[in-house]
Amino acid sequence: MLNRRKFIQQTGIIVAGSTMAFSSPAFIFKPKKVIILGAGLSGLTAAYQLKQSGLDVVVLEARNRIGGRVFTHTIDESSKMTVELGAEWVGESHPKIIGYCKEFGLKLNNHQFDTGLILNHQYSPPNTWEHNKTWENKYQQLLTDFKEYNKKQLKDLDKINWWQFLRKMGVSEEDLEILELAHSTDYGESIRFVSAYSALAEYAYSSPKNEMDFKIEGGNSELVKAFTQRIGLENIKIGHLVSSVSQQGRTVTVTCQNGTKWEADKVICTLPVQALHQIDFQPAFSSKKIEALDSLIYARIIKTSILFRERFWKNEGLDILTDGVGQYYFHTTKNQAGTKGCLTSYAIGDKAYVISKMNEQQKINTLCEVLEPAFGKVASLAEKAVSYYWGEDQYSKGAYAIYTLNQSFDTKEMIAKPFKNIYFAGEHIAEWQGFMEGAIETGELAAAMISK
Ligand SMILES: Cc1cc2nc3c(=O)[nH]c(=O)nc-3n(C[C@H](O)[C@H](O)[C@H](O)COP(=O)(O)OP(=O)(O)OC[C@H]3O[C@@H](n4cnc5c(N)ncnc54)[C@H](O)[C@@H]3O)c2cc1C
Known part of the structure; x- marks a missing residue:
């Protein structure tokens, strides 16, 4: 069967990877030192690949944690039960992430629902x-x-x-x-x-369950930890918010808000578009690139996981699509032992915004009320709710990019185009856009481009 990558190549559509190959600077020299902006899956993949090629790599990350939009949270300390505040599912058609899980000895559990x-x-x-x-x-x-x-x-x-x-x-x-x-x-x-x-x-290229197939045992942040171990914690600088990037000749200088300065021959920038807007690039991007960046929007999503004293829904593989404010609910602690369990509501757009304004008890009451036709009154069984609203995330201002009308071709190509010694990666320019697979795919491509 024609896979997605082959389809894109066959139709002559130019996206991230092929764009990089096509429009990279005329002379490519193998760099000695590379700075990677962002320690999400894209930056970590690029760093891991470049280290394997023997290059000197440093990753600069604004947050005080590694993983970006992969964000596993322990909701119940006593049972070590975890929920995902960001990415949840590993798709059956996502060979790269499945490959890394195999390489690092991480188990993928079935995370499919009816x-x-x-x-x-x-x-x-x-x-x-x-x-x-x-x-x-x-x-x-x-x-x-x-x-x-x-x-x-x-x-x-x-x-x-x-x-x-x-x-x-x-x-x-x-x-x-x-x-x-x-x-x-x-x-x-x-x-x-x-x-x-x-x-x-x-x-057209998704698995029958639409890439909602697996989850990594222990939480998806286990993959982040596995990359971190291999890259070396000393090479990933958390709490380093990049504020400016200047290019002179063959040298790129990156300055962080904390006053540190870093120099390299090449930079791989994996930052979401909203984060790019906060950085002073010298020289500035072309007006066409700025226009493309300005036009890209990101989705507003809030995930709210409610920890219940018992799994009253009985069916371990249950999810429910609703017309209520909680939108879509699923049993996120499937395959995790214990009598307690969590249902996660995945709400989008204006619904996400509305939920984000509620306090914890309001979230529990409102989200449980939506479920009443299925389970009756269950709010009293809730111990707590934990949620994360990506629409207001300081660095991404959204969960993932959305390509609206007339954007999938020229806009994406323009955003992905390298700029002198800066190469771009991240889910927003991937073939598997919006997925962990896309972040990994573009991280690998950027690393391959500069290390060959
Ligand atoms: C709610 C939600 C649900 C999702 N569900 C799924 C799913 O089920 N399956 C799936 O495959 N994918 C899912 N995704 C998408 C997946 O999480 C992303 O595609 C992927 O993690 C993005 O990785 P990245 O490296 O491109 O970006 P990021 O993970 O965002 O990494 C970029 C990093 O750059 C850092 N940064 C930003 N600004 C600066 C700065 N100025 N200086 C330094 N560092 C900076 C950020 O802090 C971040 O760590 C979901 C995402 C969300 C939010």
Whole structure:
């Protein structure tokens, strides 16, 4: 079967990796020293690969922790139960992250769910509801046909939003409501912002459970720890917020807010776009690059994990899509021993913003109320709620990038384009954009570009 990477190469679409190969500086010299901005999965992958090639690497990270948007939290100290405040699932079609887990001896547990539905205060348990069969067949055909589309057809799909496209495909009002809830959860904002090309490029190549397949035993931060051990903690400088980057001749000088200065021949910048806006680049980026950076938006997502005294939902593999403010709930402590358990609400867009304004008890009450049609009144079984609103995260101001209309081609290419001795990486310019796989894929590509 044609995989996503081959599809992108075959159609001549230029994204992060190929762009770097195509428009990198005319003379590439093997650098002695490389500075990597950001210790998320992209920066860690690049650092690990460059260390393997024998280069001198330092990673500068603003936060006081390593991992960026991979953020495992121990919600219950006594049972060591963990939840993910950032990335949750490792996808079946994500060979790079699966490969690193194998290489570092990390176990992947099944993290798949069967979806129940709460609509109009009525609960339909998993396997008791389905989309209209005629529509389902049409949709599957569309996913197959998409793989054969030429570049013009693909670019045309980038001009229409996914919601409008689905409507034009003739999906029923009832199915459209469910699809809008489900697919908006994937993108972190309404699918009315997402281009049909973006949606199809993801869904046509996704696993049957839409890349919601595994989780790393002990939490996804175990992968972060494994990279850190191999890179060496002494080479990752936390609490180092980069404030300026200047390039003169073959030297790049990076200055941090804490007054430290770092010099190297090359820089790999893995920072989310909102973080880039805070940095003084000298010389400045071209006006086209600035325009592209200014146009990219990030999704607002809040994850709220509620720790309950008992697993009243009984089914270990349960998730529920709702039309309530909590949007999508799943049993995040599946495969973790104990009588206690956590349900996580994954809310997006305006719903995420509304939840972010609530205190802990309000979150528990409001999010449990949405579940009443399925379980009755359960708020009294809650011990605590922990949540993280990415829309206000100081460094990313969002969970992940969203490519809206007419952005998947030229805008992405412009953002990914190297700038003298600075190379770019990060989920926002990846083929598997919005995923840990994408962060890893671009980290590897940037490292390969400068170490060859
Ligand atoms: C709520 C949520 C759910 C998600 N769910 C999934 C999922 O289920 N599966 C999946 O595969 N992916 C998921 N993702 C996406 C995944 O987390 C990201 O794609 C990936 O972790 C991004 O890695 P990165 O290295 O590109 O960026 P980051 O992890 O953001 O790393 C960039 C780093 O740069 C640092 N930084 C920023 N500014 C500066 C500065 N000025 N100086 C120095 N350092 C700076 C940041 O602190 C950060 O550590 C999710 C993300 C979120 C937020």
